[in-house]
Amino acid sequence: MFDIPLSALAAQAFTGLVLGGIFVLMAIGLSLIFGLMTVVNFAHGSFYMLGAYVAFSLMGLTKSFWAALVLAPLVVGALGFLVERFLIRRLYGRSPDDPLLLTFGLSLAMVEGAKLIWGKIGLQVDPPKQLAAAVNLGFMNFPVYRLFVIAVTAAVLVSLWLFLEKTSIGLIIRAGSRDALMVRALGVDLNRVWLLVFGLGIAMAGLAGVLAGPMRGVYAEMGVEIIIDSFVIVVVGGMGSLAGAIIAGLLMGEIVSLTTFFAPKLAELIIFIVMAIVLLVRPSGLFGEAGLAE
Amino acid sequence: MIRAAAFRPITAWVSAHPVASFVVFFAAFPFLVPYQSLATQVLIFGLFALGFNLLYGYTGLLSFGHAAYYGLGAYGAGIALAKVKVTSLWLALGMGLTAAVIGGALVGFFCLRRRGIYFAMLTLAFAQMLYFIAFHAADLTGGDDGLRGIPLHPLGLAGWSVSLRTPLAFYFFAYALVVLAVAALKRILDSPFGAVLQAIRENSDRAVACGYDINRIKLLSFVFSALFTGLAGALDALRLTVVPVDSLYWTTSGQVVIMTLLGGAGTFFGPFVGAATFLILADRLSLVIEAWPLVIGVIFMAFVLFLPRGIWGTLVARGVER
Numbered sequence: 225m226f227d228i229p230l231s232a233l234a235a236q237a238f239t240g241l242v243l244g245g246i247f248v249l250m251a252i253g254l255s256l257i258f259g260l261m262t263v264v265n266f267a268h269g270s271f272y273m274l275g276a277y278v279a280f281s282l283m284g285l286t287k288s289f290w291a292a293l294v295l296a297p298l299v300v301g302a303l304g305f306l307v308e309r310f311l312i313r314r315l316y317g318r319s320p321d322d323p324l325l326l327t328f329g330l331s332l333a334m335v336e337g338a339k340l341i342w343g344k345i346g347l348q349v350d351p352p353k354q355l356a357a358a359v360n361l362g363f364m365n366f367p368v369y370r371l372f373v374i375a376v377t378a379a380v381l382v383s384l385w386l387f388l389e390k391t392s393i394g395l396i397i398r399a400g401s402r403d404a405l406m407v408r409a410l411g412v413d414l415n416r417v418w419l420l421v422f423g424l425g426i427a428m429a430g431l432a433g434v435l436a437g438p439m440r441g442v443y444a445e446m447g448v449e450i451i452i453d454s455f456v457i458v459v460v461g462g463m464g465s466l467a468g469a470i471i472a473g474l475l476m477g478e479i480v481s482l483t484t485f486f487a488p489k490l491a492e493l494i495i496f497i498v499m500a501i502v503l504l505v506r507p508s509g510l511f512g513e514a515g516l517a518e
Numbered sequence: 519m520i521r522a523a524a525f526r527p528i529t530a531w532v533s534a535h536p537v538a539s540f541v542v543f544f545a546a547f548p549f550l551v552p553y554q555s556l557a558t559q560v561l562i563f564g565l566f567a568l569g570f571n572l573l574y575g576y577t578g579l580l581s582f583g584h585a586a587y588y589g590l591g592a593y594g595a596g597i598a599l600a601k602v603k604v605t606s607l608w609l610a611l612g613m614g615l616t617a618a619v620i621g622g623a624l625v626g627f628f629c630l631r632r633r634g635i636y637f638a639m640l641t642l643a644f645a646q647m648l649y650f651i652a653f654h655a656a657d658l659t660g661g662d663d664g665l666r667g668i669p670l671h672p673l674g675l676a677g678w679s680v681s682l683r684t685p686l687a688f689y690f691f692a693y694a695l696v697v698l699a700v701a702a703l704k705r706i707l708d709s710p711f712g713a714v715l716q717a718i719r720e721n722s723d724r725a726v727a728c729g730y731d732i733n734r735i736k737l738l739s740f741v742f743s744a745l746f747t748g749l750a751g752a753l754d755a756l757r758l759t760v761v762p763v764d765s766l767y768w769t770t771s772g773q774v775v776i777m778t779l780l781g782g783a784g785t786f787f788g789p790f791v792g793a794a795t796f797l798i799l800a801d802r803l804s805l806v807i808e809a810w811p812l813v814i815g816v817i818f819m820a821f822v823l824f825l826p827r828g829i830w831g832t833l834v835a836r837g838v839e840r
Contacts, residue, residue: 264639320635
C-alpha cells in the first residue's frame with residue numbers, strides 16, 4: 225500500500241471527482257423526473273449521447289466550444305419537452321412500467337438514429353484551447369478541462385438548489401413530488417410543471433454529455449453505457465432523493481476511479497458489488513424513503 | 519384495422535386447446551417460413567420470451583435482465599460440451615439449466631427486495647454484472663471472442679444415436695423440448711400456484727392479506743422463469759455451436775422484452791407470436807435498411823402507446839368482447 229506515490233493516488237481521486245460530477249448530473253435528472261412523475265427514463269442516457277453529438281455539430285458550425293456548451297443542452301432539453309408532451313404524457317395513469325418500456329424503445333431508436341446521422345465510428349472531441357493545458361496543483365499536474373467540469377457541475381447543483389428552494393416554481397415542484405393530487409386540488413396546472421421538470425432533467429443529461437465528450441469520446445453507445453451506471457447510482461442513493469443522487473454519484477465516481485487504479489479488472493464490476501451490499505443492508509438506498517412508488 | 523371477426527373462431531379454439539394448437543402449428547411451421555433455421559430461431563426465442571412472460575406477463579414483475587439466465591443456460595451447456603468435454607447432450611442441457619436456476623435464485627433473492635421500477639433496474643444491473651464477469655473470465659468463457667468450438671454430438675435417445683446436424687432434425691429436437699416446456703407452463707398456470715401468481719400481478723397487497731407468502735411465491739416464479747429461459751439459452755448454444763458474449767448483454771434482455779410485448783404480455787401464445795414477428799421483421803428489414811433496429815424501436819413505441827395488449831392479446835380480447 226505504502227509504496228504507491230501519494231500524488232498518483234490524489235490524481236486518481238480527482239479523476240474520480242470528475243467522473244462523479246458526470247454521474248451526479250445524470251442521476252439527479254433521473255431522480256428529479258422520477259420523484260415528481262414516477263417515470264423511469266431509460267432514454268436518459270441517450271439524451272446524454274445526443275448532447276455530446278449535438279455539441280460536436282454545433283462546434284463545427286459555430287467554431288466555439290462555449291456556444292456549443294450553452295446551446296447543446298438547450299436543444300436537447302427542447303427535444304425532451306417534445307418527448308414528454310407527445311409521448312410520455314399519454315402514459316400517465318398507466319402502470320409505471322409503461323414509461324420505462326416506451327423510453328427503452330426510444331433509446332433504441334435514438335442510438336440507431338445517431339449512427340445514421342453521425343456515423344458508426346466514434347468521434348474525437350478536443351477540449352477548448354483555453355482549457356487544454358494542465359495546471360499544477362502543488363502535488364500534481366491536472367488537466368484544466370477536468371477542473372472546469374467539476375466547477376460547472378458545482379455551479380449547476382447550486383443553481384438547481386436555489387431554483388428548488390427559493391422560487392415559487394421550485395416550491396410547486398417540491399410539493400408536487402410529495403402529493404400531486406393535493407397540488408392539483410389547489411389549482412396548479414401540474415402538466416406544465418411536469419413538462420418543465422422533464423425538460424430540465426433532459427437538459428442536464430445533455431449537459432453531462434457535452435462535458436463528457438472531450439474526456440471520454442463521443443459514440444452512439446455512450447448513453448446506454450452510462451444509463452446502467454446511473455440506475456445503480458439512484459438505487460444506491462435512494463430514488464427520488466436529490467441528496468442521495470449527489471452523494472451516491474460522487475461516491476461511485478471515487479470508487480470506480482480508485483478501483484481502476486488498484487484493480488483495473490474489477491473497475492466495471494465494482495459498482496454492482498457496492499449496489500448488492502447496499503441492498504442487503506439498506507434496501508431503500510442510502511437516503512431513500514421506504515415504499516416510495518413501489 | 520385487422521378484421522378481428524374472421525379470427526374469432528380460430529382464437530377461440532386455440533385458447534381452449536393451447537397445447538394441442540401449439541403442437542399442430544409448430545409441426546408445420548418450418549415449412550411455412552423462408553428457411554428452416556429461422557423456424558428454429560423462432561421456437562427458441564419464443565421459449566425465451568415464454569420464460570420472461572411467466573415473470574412479467576403473469577406475475578407482473580418486469581425484468582430487464584433476462585439475458586442473464588439465457589446466457590447462463592448457453593454458457594452452462596457450452597462449457598459442459600467444449601471445456602468439460604461431456605459427450606451427452608442431455609447432460610449438457612442439464613448443466614445449462616442448473617446454471618440458470620442457481621443464477622435465477624441468487625439474483626431473484628436480491629432483486630425481490632425491491633418492487634416495481636426498482637426491480638426492473640436491479641435485474642438489469644445484475645445481468646450487466648454477469649456480462650462483465652463473463653467478459654473477463656476468458657479462460658472459461660472465451661471472453662470477447664465468445665465460447666467457440668462447441669461440438670454437436672449425436673443425441674442419445676433410448677439406445678439410438680440421432681444426428682442433429684440437419685436443420686430439420688435440430689428443429690424437431692428443439693420442438694420436442696419446447697412442447698414439453700409449453701405443456702409445463704400450462705400445468706403451472708392452471709395450478710393453484712399459477713392462480714396466486716396472477717393474484718400478485720393484479721393486487722399484491724391483497725394477495726398478502728389472503729395469507730400468501732408472496733416473497734416465496736415470487737422467488738419461485740423467478741426461478742421457473744429462469745429455468746425456461748435457461749433452456750432456451752442452452753438450445754441456442756447447441757444451435758449456433760458458439761456462445762457470443764453478447765448473449766449476456768442488456769440488448770439481449772431488451773430483445774425479449776420487445777418480443778413479448780409485440781406478441782402480447784400475459785397471453786399464452788404472445789411470446790411465440792412476438793418472437794416470430796420480431797425475427798421475421800428483423801430478417802426482412804435488415805435486407806432493406808441497415809439501421810433496422812431504428813424501425814423496430816419505433817414500432818415498439820407505437821405498441822406501448824396504442825396497442826399495449828400486443829398482437830395476440832388484441833386478437834384474443836376482440837374475440838372475447840364480441
